[in-house]
Amino acid sequence: MTSPVIGVLALQGDVREHLTALAVADAVARPVRRPEELAEVDGLVLPGGESTTISKLANLFGMADPLRERIAAGMPVYGTCAGMIMLAEKILDPRSGQETFGGIDMIVRRNAFGRQNESFEAAVEVAGVEGAAVEGVFIRAPWVESVGARVEVLAEHGGHIVAVRQGNALATSFHPELTGDHRVHALFTEMVRTAG
Amino acid sequence: MSSTTTPQSPETGTARVKRGMAEQLKGGVIMDVVTPEQAKIAEDAGAVAVMALERVPADIRKDGGVARMSDPDMIEGIIEAVSIPVMAKSRIGHFVEAQVLQSLGVDYIDESEVLTPADEVNHSDKFAFTTPFVCGATNLGEALRRIAEGAAMIRSKGEAGTGNVVEAVRHLRQIKNEIARLRGFDNNELYAAAKDLRAPYELVKETAELGKLPVVLFSAGGVATPADAALMRQLGAEGVFVGSGIFKSGDPAKRAAAIVKATTFYDDPKIIADASRNLGEAMVGINCDTLPEAERYANRGW
Numbered sequence A: 001m002t003s004p005v006i007g008v009l010a011l012q013g014d015v016r017e018h019l020t021a022l023a024v025a026d027a028v029a030r031p032v033r034r035p036e037e038l039a040e041v042d043g044l045v046l047p048g049g050e051s052t053t054i055s056k057l058a059n060l061f062g063m064a065d066p067l068r069e070r071i072a073a074g075m076p077v078y079g080t081c082a083g084m085i086m087l088a089e090k091i092l093d094p095r096s097g098q099e100t101f102g103g104i105d106m107i108v109r110r111n112a113f114g115r116q117n118e119s120f121e122a123a124v125e126v127a128g129v130e131g132a133a134v135e136g137v138f139i140r141a142p143w144v145e146s147v148g149a150r151v152e153v154l155a156e157h158g159g160h161i162v163a164v165r166q167g168n169a170l171a172t173s174f175h176p177e178l179t180g181d182h183r184v185h186a187l188f189t190e191m192v193r194t195a196g
Numbered sequence B: 001m002s003s004t005t006t007p008q009s010p011e012t013g014t015a016r017v018k019r020g021m022a023e024q025l026k027g028g029v030i031m032d033v034v035t036p037e038q039a040k041i042a043e044d045a046g047a048v049a050v051m052a053l054e055r056v057p058a059d060i061r062k063d064g065g066v067a068r069m070s071d072p073d074m075i076e077g078i079i080e081a082v083s084i085p086v087m088a089k090s091r092i093g094h095f096v097e098a099q100v101l102q103s104l105g106v107d108y109i110d111e112s113e114v115l116t117p118a119d120e121v122n123h124s125d126k127f128a129f130t131t132p133f134v135c136g137a138t139n140l141g142e143a144l145r146r147i148a149e150g151a152a153m154i155r156s157k158g159e160a161g162t163g164n165v166v167e168a169v170r171h172l173r174q175i176k177n178e179i180a181r182l183r184g185f186d187n188n189e190l191y192a193a194a195k196d197l198r199a200p201y202e203l204v205k206e207t208a209e210l211g212k213l214p215v216v217l218f219s220a221g222g223v224a225t226p227a228d229a230a231l232m233r234q235l236g237a238e239g240v241f242v243g244s245g246i247f248k249s250g251d252p253a254k255r256a257a258a259i260v261k262a263t264t265f266y267d268d269p270k271i272i273a274d275a276s277r278n279l280g281e282a283m284v285g286i287n288c289d290t291l292p293e294a295e296r297y298a299n300r301g302w
Helices: A015-024 A051-060 A064-072 A082-087 A183-195 B015-025 B036-045 B057-063 B072-081 B095-104 B140-148 B166-183 B187-197 B201-210 B226-234 B252-264 B269-276
Strands: A005-009 A028-032 A043-046 A077-080 A088-092 A104-109 A120-124 A134-138 A143-147 A152-157 A160-166 A169-172 B029-033 B049-052 B086-091 B108-112 B133-137 B153-156 B216-219 B240-242
Touching: A005 A015, A005 A183, A015 A028, A015 A183, A043 A082, A043 A183, A051 A064, A051 A082, A051 B252, A077 A082, A077 A183, A082 A088, A082 A104, A082 A169, A104 A160, A104 A169, A120 A152, A120 B015, A134 A152, A134 B015, A143 A152, A169 A183, B015 B153, B015 B216, B029 B036, B029 B252, B036 B049, B036 B072, B036 B252, B049 B072, B072 B086, B072 B095, B086 B095, B095 B108, B133 B140, B140 B153, B140 B166, B140 B187, B140 B201, B153 B166, B166 B187, B166 B201, B166 B216, B166 B226, B187 B201, B216 B240, B226 B240, B226 B252, B226 B269, B240 B252, B252 B269
Parallel strands: A005 A028, A005 A043, A043 A077, A077 A169, A088 A104, B029 B049, B029 B240, B049 B086, B086 B108, B108 B133, B133 B153, B153 B216
Antiparallel strands: A104 A143, A120 A134, A143 A160, A152 A160, A160 A169
């Protein structure tokens, strides 16, 4: 079976960690900063970073519309933390000019778990990931406030939704790319393979 | 999936959470701001974080005297004004200033040579805090000593408040060159290297294996233009701090946005050229070789 080509949106954030995790999960991983690079990938990861910065850069460099179109057309996409925010149809208290790409019918609250002093690690049971719980690294993390009927909730922590899937779109509040456990990336790689 | 496992209680302030925070800032620009209004301008321009301080380094140079931690009211005003992370500076070795900053809820503490050192022997024990620390370094040994004390992010020092990138280049090249040299060493040589670097063997070995610092490395101290920022990125910085360069220039909002663009597309000269057009006056700048030894901030810390 050929390995799917999976891009990581490389405008800002922990791009390298995602590239490494995807390579371990047997994907061909490459950074994506331009529309022509986006056209060449089978799936895309929206990394952790600052969602306001990523949103502004995506608009400035003509990435926002092509991204919205491909996501709407069913390109598999996985967002962690800031990436989850970018996949939300709606953000509570967005900063001025902050626009998302959409893809998952959910409302997300930014920095919901608090500032850096409240950032934490905790074990998270993720539906669809076999074996032991995933080590969840939550950094100024968002949570999902509410979801639409077509959204499958994959994980919760402390009564809040922290992982979801809708069709080919996957999102987690936490950062599997910062751990050595790449099962969530393997799950996404399999989603890309199946979609192709 | 097993449904019997109960999630373990959440753990804050771990190395992974502290270092991971810096990983989220990569590819970005962290800007010095002295008011909530400036913080908003920085956020709107695409800064990944702001550094809250009372005076930018250029003014600290001009005013002289002892430079200290900022007024908590000012820091809280900035925290309330923006949604991006807020950093603030403590004096070197002034762990009580750091305790105060942690209690205010800042996202990162910069134990900074730009402020007047409080202790000429000891830096703060950074493991004692939940809030992560970034520290400056002029060479690899200094960087690893700071990491050994608990720093979760390193910035090459440069010479803050000069608008002159020459020292930033010198320090980043020094750190990168020393790491490249370590890569060529065999296990026997790493013990002597640790002794020469005056750094713990385990960190020296880890750096040699990774081919990079075990934490994120940004550049600081002298970036004034989009091309300066791109230069530091091409030299291997994972992001840049810009201090006086933005709000001491003619059109801060425009210059801030331009530096953000050039930092993301650091390897695309056409985009850097476009970002560099019509920015108005850059900060005047100081020639570092005319700077008296006592006014060189990079010499503070060890």
